[in-house]
Amino acid sequence: MRIVLALGGNALLRRGERADAATQLRNVAAAADQIAEVAAQHQILLVHGNGPQVGLLAEESERDPTLERGYPLDTLVAETQGMIGYWLAQSIGRRLPGTPVAALVTQVRVDPDLGPPVKPIGPYYPPVEAERLTRERGWTFSDERYGMRRVVPSPRPVEVVELPVITRLMSDGCVVIAGGGGGAPVTGDLTGVEGVVDKDLVAALLAERVQADLLAILTDVPYVFSGYGTPTQRPILRTSPGELAAGDFAAGSMRPKIEAVCGFTRNTGRTAVIGALSEMTTVLRGDSGTWVT
Template sequence: MAKKKRIVIALGGNALGNTLPEQMAAVKITARAIVDLIEEGCEVVVAHGNGPQVGMVNNAMLALTHEDPQQPNTPLSVCVAMSQAYIGYDLQNALREELLNRNIDNIPVATMITQVRVDEDDPAFENPSKPIGRFLSKEQADSMAEKYDYIMKEDSGRGYRRVVASPRPQEIIEIGTIRTMVESGDLVIACGGGGIPVTRQGNHLKGASAVIDKDFASSLLARELDADFLIILTAVEKVAVNFGKPEVKWLDHITVDEAKQYMTEGHFAPGSMLPKVQAAVEFAESKPGRQALITLLEKAKDGIQGTTGTRISQA
């Protein structure tokens, strides 16, 4: 029997929605796209983002602290852990249900609470860049900045959001357990929200005040699991050069060298498409034969069949 293609999927914001009811509805559509790939004969590992959710949890915990002075402030690392469990809970149940609806009853689904080590000297700690939470108006953003000392930035013409540090993932602490689960045929959700950021202090793992980019964490996960494909599912069907301009060109396939050239020319927006292309390049250049694909959630199956999306490979 031919070896199954191993795929790590990175789920973007539109796969999860922004509110509790939105997430409940979105994960059903997401589960269909993922189970389509399983029916295609692929072995799938799922990672996901958490920008809106970790902002929501953080605000809720902040409100608690204001109500009850006995409650100390909740560190961002704990908020990431809470968002991982909350999203994992919804996603895991939606996947389980979709598998059963298609009479697939031999694939257990599990969410792995995952910690990801970052470097405490990562310059990202000095330059917060990762948008989290809701989009706000300028007035709301100014008020949050004054009240809570948050750093607020405009996010791609969509409004203002809080930004936090986003260091590069260095090591997935639970990778051994994740590998064992994947090898035994489980459908694993791991590295949610980019993983809980920690630094190593001897035997102690200390939570770091950051949110890791899920595209970079997914790329590391895919390399560590020796995956064949990294699929980044987002809100566009293809990556473009001259995005948003009349001379826009949608890309079907680019080599690692072409991707690097386009990055140098500034074709991909920092904080949105740039980390995806960087993560795709890191994966594709790590070993001959590895490919990355960036496409729409609903097009995952077409993408893996080679009929859409932007494919990034060494040659």
């Protein structure tokens, strides 16, 4: 079976953990144990998140006094693809000797209409600092609970530039890591775009294009819940795209995942699931997670 696995940011950095390399490598090793078990039986394409990592790099770049301006976001996304892809390829390769593993720096052509800035990145700033950065750099900020936070456009993915290479590698039996952090966003002529693409939407796009049998979005909750956080909260076990899309889900967390699985199932007639990364093998056996058919 051909499976696209979308790993949430908690694959590398769990809530409250420091962004040290050693911490992230331990988390990668735990995920790789399960990935290798699945990859021993199926064709696998991995798409990973990069929210904490790209935010850290953006902050470091902007604070570097030797630079006139910080590095653009498309470049930082590419940087994190290299770093995280390297970690995953190493860890999976150790567990699957003889199986080729390739991590690709992936470009994603996006909708020319980038849309409004909605994706929060980087640290929180005091209002005075946010006002200064707005004047000097033209940044946009949102007022959140812990301070002002930079928000950037999150354009819709249209095409994965390296798709032919990804398809060929998968057909040759390679475990492929691609589309990390949603891919580096580019225009039609491959000019970088200042934005961050949603990685779950890219995973769904790739799953369609490589004709995957299953799209599995793995995160830090075991199910999609209706009435999440209320006394009437209940897990959704089996559902259809129409039923799931009609629910009320948070725009910044679960909603993109809902959109990704519903779109994949509608467009292909194939199955998708949202479940816990820590229970990956259980989810893929059909014993856990929210299944969309």
